[in-house]
Amino acid sequence: xxxxxxxxxxxxxxxxxxxxxxAKATFESRSALQxxxxxxxxxxHHQLTVDEPPALGGTDSGPNPVxxxxxxxxxxxxxxxxxxxxxxxxxxxxVSVTVEGDIDLRGFxxxxxxxxxxxxxxxxTVHLESSASEEQLELLxxxxxxxxxxxDILSNPVPVELDLKITQTSVEAAA
Amino acid sequence: xxxxxxxxxxxxxxxxxxxxxxAKATFESRSALQxxxxxxxxxxHHQLTVDEPPALGGTDSGPNPVxxxxxxxxxxxxxxxxxxxxxxxxxxxxVSVTVEGDIDLRGFxxxxxxxxxxxxxxxxTVHLESSASEEQLELLxxxxxxxxxxxDILSNPVPVELDLKITQTSVEAAA
Numbered sequence: 001x002x003x004x005x006x007x008x009x010x011x012x013x014x015x016x017x018x019x020x021x022x023a024k025a026t027f028e029s030r031s032a033l034q035x036x037x038x039x040x041x042x043x044x045h046h047q048l049t050v051d052e053p054p055a056l057g058g059t060d061s062g063p064n065p066v067x068x069x070x071x072x073x074x075x076x077x078x079x080x081x082x083x084x085x086x087x088x089x090x091x092x093x094x095v096s097v098t099v100e101g102d103i104d105l106r107g108f109x110x111x112x113x114x115x116x117x118x119x120x121x122x123x124x125t126v127h128l129e130s131s132a133s134e135e136q137l138e139l140l141x142x143x144x145x146x147x148x149x150x151x152d153i154l155s156n157p158v159p160v161e162l163d164l165k166i167t168q169t170s171v172e173a174a175a
Numbered sequence: 176x177x178x179x180x181x182x183x184x185x186x187x188x189x190x191x192x193x194x195x196x197x198a199k200a201t202f203e204s205r206s207a208l209q210x211x212x213x214x215x216x217x218x219x220h221h222q223l224t225v226d227e228p229p230a231l232g233g234t235d236s237g238p239n240p241v242x243x244x245x246x247x248x249x250x251x252x253x254x255x256x257x258x259x260x261x262x263x264x265x266x267x268x269x270v271s272v273t274v275e276g277d278i279d280l281r282g283f284x285x286x287x288x289x290x291x292x293x294x295x296x297x298x299x300t301v302h303l304e305s306s307a308s309e310e311q312l313e314l315l316x317x318x319x320x321x322x323x324x325x326x327d328i329l330s331n332p333v334p335v336e337l338d339l340k341i342t343q344t345s346v347e348a349a350a
Contacts, residue, residue, distance in 0.1 A: 005211070005232050009284070016286045023280040029245035032271035033253040036180070041246045043238035048223075050250040057180050057258065063218035065251035065325050068243045070204035071216045075225040076240035077337070078208040080283075083232065093344050096207035105198040108255075108322050109184070111191045118327035122335045129342045141339055147283050150240050151335060152293035158329045162252070162299045164316055169268050171306045 002086055009087045038062070066119065069154070070099040076150035077126055084143045090132045092140075099124040122154065177261055184262045213237070241294065244329070245274040251325035252301055259318045265307045267315075274299040297329065 016023040031041040031050070037058040041048040050065060052058030063071070074097035085092035100123050107117035128137060145151060191198040206216040206225070212233040216223040225240060227233030238246070249272035260267035275298050282292035303312060320326060 008232050012280075013284050013286055016281050016284055020279075020281060020287075023284070023286070025278050025280055027239075027242050027245055027276050027278065029242065029249045029274045030271075031246065031249040031253060033257055033269065037254045037257055039250045039253050041250060043242040043246055044228075046238045046242075048238065048246055050246065050254075052254060053219075057183050058254075063221045063223065064202075065247040065254065066328070067202050067204065067218040067221075068247035068250075069325060069328055070202055071206065071218055071223055071225065072240040072243035072247065073335070074204045074206040075214045075216060075243075078206060078214050079212045079225075079227060079233075079240065082208055082212055091346075094208065096205075099204045101202050103200050103202065103324065104195075105187075105200055106191045106195060107327070108324055109188050109191055109198070110318070110322055111188055111198065112195075113321075116327055116331065117322050118324045118331070119333050122333055124335070124337045125340055126337055127340045127342065129344050131344045131346045134341065137339070137341055143285070145337070146288075147285055147292050149278065149283055149293045150244060151337075152282070152291055153241070153244055153329065154333045154335050156291065156293070156332060158294050158297055160248070160297045160299070160326060160329050162301055162320070162326075164312070165300055165302045166309065166312055167302065167304045169304050169306045171266075 005083070005086045006089075009083060035059075066101065066103060069119070070101050070122070072150045073097075073122065073154060074099045074124065076148050077124070077144065080144045080148040081126070081128070081140065084147070085130075085140055088140060088143065090130070090136050090140050092128060092130050092132070094127075094129040096127045097124055098127075180258070180261045181264075184258060210234075241276060241278060244294070245276050245297070247325045248272075248297065248329060249274045249299065251323050252299070252319065255319045255323040256301070256303065256315065259322070260305075260315055263315060263318065265305070265311050265315050267303060267305050267307070269302075269304040271302045272299055273302075 049062035224237035282290040
């Protein structure tokens, strides 16, 4: 696995160096709200149920959207550690991540408009099991944090554009 | 459902107005990398498998981390539309969202350090089915976009702190 991944990374880097257009990718999410606050998501052929816990008005049939943000960060760190350890030839037996996010719900509930709606702070612990030296692992950490897509997405603003498409229903149909 | 949700929102707002501390919440993700780039996540009692497609070195046993970011945004928009439509008494039959994110993989693969690792742009279409007027739905859109937690998380920087915890293994054990 490790050799195959190392080869894939090297080949992909060479390909993207030669052809910048080949590096451009677009990912997509399609979702639709169901009963209450439950929503069903398609990510390519993968399905996901998202909901809110009862205290936030849902039936807890899945994680909520802000929990997905933490899952995205934790897993992106792990995958990036594995990829960069492999590429740099640094031994890495295991990697696991715990991430916490603090949110002040007065933002979402419009109780205080000076309170942001999203996370005020995110903290995590990355646990590495490795026979490498501390210096090598600090070097690895630097490479990972400079290239982890989700860490970049959270740390720096992403331009988001949302269009509205309205299908008018009759009052009778809506009742 | 709609009446129960409206009552819950009103009661929650009153509670948070009276007691700001009650509005502080912390969410958590725990994950551990398995074989290859597959990782298993726990979000409270919910489980999730995250992986990469083969072109990015994985076995595609689940969505990847940057897809989760798009799912988080789409579902957060839907839930926030439902909550604010209910609170404002604006009829809303259905809401669905498609979100796309553009990423230049030269960032993740360290081919060009001037290219960011995360999304360069995110675009979405929110599809509302409603008997409300266009003016009411534009008002709803304004309220939603001002209070959607994930839209805030993507649009504005979130302070992220990641600690490293190292468990030293012997070279023999790692081999």
